[in-house]
Structures are given as structure tokens and as C-alpha cells.
Amino acid sequence: MSNLPTLTPITSPWMHELMAEKSLLDKLLSKYGSPINIHHADSMEENYKSYQTVFEEFGLKYKIFFARKANKTKGVVHKAQELGMGIDTASLQEYTQCLEMGIAPEDLIVTAAVKNTKLVEKAVANGSVLILDNVDECELVQQVAAEQNRKARIGFRLSGFYCNEKKLYSRFGFDVLDIHKFIIENFVESKRFDLLEYKGLHFHLNGYSIEERSMALNQCLSFSQLLSNNGLKTEFIDIGGGILMNYLKYETEWDHFNEQLRNAVTGKVDPITFGNQGLGFERLDDNLYGELKAYPFWNPVTKGDFLREILSYKNPVEESLASLASNLNIELRMEPGRSLLDQVGITIAKVAFRKQDSLGDWLIGLEMNMTQMLSGSSDFLLDPFVLYQQEEEEIQPVDVFFTGAYCLERDLLLKRKITLPRLPEVGDIVVFVNTAGYMMHFFESSAHLFPLATNLIWNRTTEDGKIELAHFQNDANL
Known part of the structure; x- marks a missing residue:
């Protein structure tokens, strides 16, 4: 056995309460199949307050939208609504379902990468803000507004910001250098888009740089002043998502894992991933190239502290972005997804088999597939928990x-090799923690006609403290 790096996840008491109830989890798996996603939606409140506190600390007008694409359950949407959040929707189905759940249209925003006619028709009819990315979308929304004989509320997504003399690329939005001319020609000097009622600006940035978000916000605030000179009032600026959270207990473990991954790829130590996959690193002529393509699972500056640094950033005239937004009477908005779901969910699955492959590696087959715990990250870098049926010393x-x-x-649930205290048995349960944000649903598919995982909402409030099957509600029935 090798000395593999460990990555110990941060966990919540509710997770350990459930993991202590192995017989209950067995019953849930028997009833709903494997895997199951269990959500504790009340955990969203602390995450929301981390942002709310910072906005109020600066005395700003603000609105926080939950990025619905991060998790498809209605239970977390209900909780977001209860906490006073709006909902950021990215499809006709998401938008329609939110309306059917009773969420007010003014609390919904449409940021979909592709906005088809039916989505635009519904958003315009209900008066929700549509964030527009290109001229074709402007033309579509204008056409729909004309057919409905009403104004359409819109915002512009911007991209191409400059940071340290480097132009930041995004496939979304209008280029910041081109949009002023476009707006003047089509919204001020002509009536080409006279049914589009301008409300605000929005941006999407890849990665998780505080500096890049600060520079983008500063350039949006400056642009809003330019628009104001042309008679267009900017009511809000939306900084999107990508706000970091922290998954891990120990920075030292994260540093050690990164070091050992590099060592493994270059052949200095035994492989620590399946097939010695580099997760973004590769070896060419004994040199290491690339970078880790996984989410940065360890982060010292997260959530509200991350936001605070953006708002505290001072522009070239030494005015903080928070102060500038306040002076311009602009509402600041954001659309976090992953960070609002921190500590909200776990995924549990049953062991189907154990075997040693031709290389002598133990493979533990679970009744789930890789799409049921998959995001844009190259791997989910948290140690799972194994709940053994038989207690052995x-x-x-x-x-x-x-x-x-x-x-x-390539159907590996984790590409990392994991050290367990002993070999699991068939029927044992494996628990992956903190999976609610992007891991459960974002790429989930039903190849082989496998059903999608059941999503359960657990309310911990019970009179006698006993946990029963009846306390878990199938999200599909909400």
C-alpha cells in the first residue's frame, strides 16, 4: 500500500447525524435506489448571510440571485426564496418552473447562454429582466416585444475587460470596447430597439480572480457614467458568480496533494490517480507542463470575505468600488451558485462489487455513474466516507x-486513488459530502436507461430527535 495524500473535507453536524443512521440509509436506498442525493436546505442560510452582511456593512443597495443551474432541486429554490433571494435562470424550463412555484417575475432574471423564442416570449410577457449577449438577441426580444405590444426589460452582458493590460476573454456578452457605439446608434440616435428598456449591466468571468472581478466592476461603473451622459440610467450592475468557497479542512493536505500529483506525473512517486492522469498536468520530455484543471478546493478567502475585497478595491482615483456604486445610486447584484450550496448536500451510493484489476489495483464498483458526480472540474477532490455494515476492530x-x-x-467516480481503513463489502455505503453545488446534476445523464438519482429534502426538525423515512421528501413531489 502506498502513502497516498488525503483530502479531508469540511463537514456539518447534519451529515454525521445521517451517517450514524446506517440502517435508515439502507432503507432509503432500498426505497429510492442508488445513488440518492440528500439535501439540507437550511444550510443555505449561513451562506446567504455571509454575502448579505457584507453588502449591508457597506450600506449598499443589493440583490442576491441564486444560480439555479448549480442544482436542479425545487427544495433549494424554495429556501432561496424564503431567504429573500432572487433566482437566476438559464433555460425555459428553469424559468417556467420558478414561475409555477410562485416566484415573482421581478425576482427572476434570465441569463441563459441561448435564449430561444419561447423563453423570450415568457420572460417579456412576465416582465422579467433578460440579460442580452448579442445583436441577434436584441432583435429577437424587440420582435417579441412588438408582437406583445409591450416593453421588454433588458440588461447587457459585457466582456473583454482589461486587467493588467491583458484583455480578458469570454464567449459571453458584448465587447466592452464596442458596446458604447452600438448603444448610441441603436438606443439613442435611432429607434431600432425602442421596445428594449435598459436596466443594467452584467458580466461573466471565467476563473476565480478577485482582481479581475474588481477591474470588471470598475470598468462597468465607469461605463454606467458614460451611459448616464447619454440619458441611459443604469439601475444595477451584476457581477455574476464564481465566488470562491472552501471545501477542505487543511491547507497542508492541499499543498501535499498538489506536490504529489506533480511528482507522480513526472515519475518520481507511484501514481496517485487512475492511469496516472495528470488532471491538467502532463509530462513531455521529462518536463512538467500544464496546470491543475480542478476547482481550487482549498481557499483562504471565500464567500463574504471574497466579496468584501472586491467592494473594497480602490480605482485609480482612490475611490472604493462600494463608494462609487453608492454615489451613483447603483444596485449591486451577484449570482452565486456553488457557494450558496456549501454544506447543503451529500450523495450516497451502494457498493455493488470489489475486484482487483490486471494491475493489482482494487476497484470498488458503485451503483451510480460518473455523471452523477461530475462538474467542469477534472476531479472531485474530497475523501469520501465508507459506512461499513460490519463493525471490525x-x-x-x-x-x-x-x-x-x-x-x-473512463467511468471513474473519483480519479484519485483513495486509502480506506479496510476493503468495503458488497452492500456497504459510500458517502460523498458537499456535492450539492454543481456535482449532482450539472452533467447527469441517463445512458443505459439508468434513472436519474432521486433528490431528497431532509428537514431535521423532529420532536423526539428520531430520524425516520417520513422526514425525507422526494423533491419531485414538492
Whole structure:
């Protein structure tokens, strides 16, 4: 057995309460199948308050929208609504479902990458703000507004900001250098888009740089002043999402993992991933190239502190962005997804088999597939928990890979090799924690006609403290 790096996740008491109830989890798996996603929506409140506190600390007008695409359950949408958040929707289905749940149209914003006619028709009819990315969308919204004989409320998504003399690329939005001319020609000097009622600005940035977000916000605030000189009032500026959170207990473990991954790829130590995958790193002629393509699971500056640094950023005339926004009477908005779902969900699955492959590695097959715990990250870098059916005192450590049910060689639930205290048995339960944000649903598919995982909402409030099946509600029935 090798000395593999560990990555110990931050967990919440509710997770350990459930993991202590192995017989209950067995019953849930028997009733709903494997895997199951369990949500504790009340955990969203602390995350929301981390942002709310900072906005109020600066005395700003603000609105926080939950990025619905991060998790498809209605339970977390209900909780976001209860806390006073708006909802950022990215499809006709998301938008329609929110309306059917009773969410007010003014609390919905449409930021979809592709806005088809039906989505635009519904958003215009209900008066929700549409964030527009290109001229074709402007023309579509103008046409729909004319057909409905009403104004359409819109914002512009901007891109191409400058940071340290480098132009930041995004495939979304109008280029910041071109949009002023476009607006003047089509909104001020002509009536081409006279049914589009301008409300604000929006931006989307790849990555998680505080400096880049600060520079983008500063350039949006400056642009809003330019628009004001032309008679267009900017009511809001939306900084989007990508606000960092922290998954891990120990920075030292994160540093050690990164070091060992590099060492493994360059052949200095035994592989720590399946097939010695570099997760973004690769070896060419004994040199290491690339960078880690995973989410930065360890972060010292997160959530509200991350936001505070953006708002505290001082522009070239030494005015903080918070002060400038306040002086311009502009509402600042944001659309976090992952960070609002911190500590909100776990995914549990049943062990189907154990085997050693031709290389001698132990493969633990679970009744789930890789799409049921998959995001844009190259791997989910948290140690899982194994709930053994049989309690044994003897520790017999074993290194394993967790594999899935798709007929693909690459169906690895975790590319990392994991050290367990002993080999699991068939029927044991594996728990992946903190999976609610982007991991459960973003790429989930039903190849082989496998059903999608059941999503359960758990309310911990019980009179006698006993946890029963009846306390778990199928989100599909909400």
C-alpha cells in the first residue's frame, strides 16, 4: 500500500447525524435506489448571510440571485426564496418552473447562454429582466416585444475587460470596447430597439480572480457614467458568480496533494490517480507542463470575505468600488451558485462489487455513474466516507478506485486513488459530502436507461430527535 495524500473535507453536524443512521440509509436506498442525493436546505442560510452582511456593512443597495443551474432541486429554490433571494435562470424550463412555484417575475432574471423564442416570449410577457449577449438577441426580444405590444426589460452582458493590460476573454456578452457605439446608434440616435428598456449591466468571468472581478466592476461603473451622459440610467450592475468557497479542512493536505500529483506525473512517486492522469498536468520530455484543471478546493478567502475585497478595491482615483456604486445610486447584484450550496448536500451510493484489476489495483464498483458526480472540474477532490455494515476492530488499510456503472473504461467516480481503513463489502455505503453545488446534476445523464438519482429534502426538525423515512421528501413531489 502506498502513502497516498488525503483530502479531508469540511463537514456539518447534519451529515454525521445521517451517517450514524446506517440502517435508515439502507432503507432509503432500498426505497429510492442508488445513488440518492440528500439535501439540507437550511444550510443555505449561513451562506446567504455571509454575502448579505457584507453588502449591508457597506450600506449598499443589493440583490442576491441564486444560480439555479448549480442544482436542479425545487427544495433549494424554495429556501432561496424564503431567504429573500432572487433566482437566476438559464433555460425555459428553469424559468417556467420558478414561475409555477410562485416566484415573482421581478425576482427572476434570465441569463441563459441561448435564449430561444419561447423563453423570450415568457420572460417579456412576465416582465422579467433578460440579460442580452448579442445583436441577434436584441432583435429577437424587440420582435417579441412588438408582437406583445409591450416593453421588454433588458440588461447587457459585457466582456473583454482589461486587467493588467491583458484583455480578458469570454464567449459571453458584448465587447466592452464596442458596446458604447452600438448603444448610441441603436438606443439613442435611432429607434431600432425602442421596445428594449435598459436596466443594467452584467458580466461573466471565467476563473476565480478577485482582481479581475474588481477591474470588471470598475470598468462597468465607469461605463454606467458614460451611459448616464447619454440619458441611459443604469439601475444595477451584476457581477455574476464564481465566488470562491472552501471545501477542505487543511491547507497542508492541499499543498501535499498538489506536490504529489506533480511528482507522480513526472515519475518520481507511484501514481496517485487512475492511469496516472495528470488532471491538467502532463509530462513531455521529462518536463512538467500544464496546470491543475480542478476547482481550487482549498481557499483562504471565500464567500463574504471574497466579496468584501472586491467592494473594497480602490480605482485609480482612490475611490472604493462600494463608494462609487453608492454615489451613483447603483444596485449591486451577484449570482452565486456553488457557494450558496456549501454544506447543503451529500450523495450516497451502494457498493455493488470489489475486484482487483490486471494491475493489482482494487476497484470498488458503485451503483451510480460518473455523471452523477461530475462538474467542469477534472476531479472531485474530497475523501469520501465508507459506512461499513460490519463493525471490525482490525484495520487493514487498502488503496482503491471507485468505479461507476457505465460501460466506459473512463467511468471513474473519483480519479484519485483513495486509502480506506479496510476493503468495503458488497452492500456497504459510500458517502460523498458537499456535492450539492454543481456535482449532482450539472452533467447527469441517463445512458443505459439508468434513472436519474432521486433528490431528497431532509428537514431535521423532529420532536423526539428520531430520524425516520417520513422526514425525507422526494423533491419531485414538492
